[in-house]
Amino acid sequence: MISIQFKQLNGTPFQKLVWAELLKIKRGETVTYKELAKRIGKPKAIRAVANAVGANPLPVKIPCHRVVRSDGTIGGYSGRGGVKTKKMLLKQEGVIF
DNA sequence: CACATGACCTAAC
């Protein structure tokens, strides 16, 4: 079933918050899910944050590819193979693993 | 309302 619809763009306040923080990220800068969770005021809600980022309906407008795991690993990106795209993007931004 | 899922984290074996 198709889940993403423009109406859902408003989604929940949490998602908005997460996306807002994501938009705050500047080019060449990366943040961990932990940091992101901390920024929104819920360092324990990291799971919810990850879900919110994964529910990001505007992957082009939102730099979700700048979000990595605490270990420095890529984590994931739009599905499965999207990870390599994320890697490429991060490399392009000047991020070193 | 209760159950199941997930782009997670930390600790333990």
Added chain:
DNA sequence: TGTTAGGCCATGT
């Protein structure tokens, strides 16, 4: 070093 288990929060079914 790699895998397993438990915990945490919000979302979707």
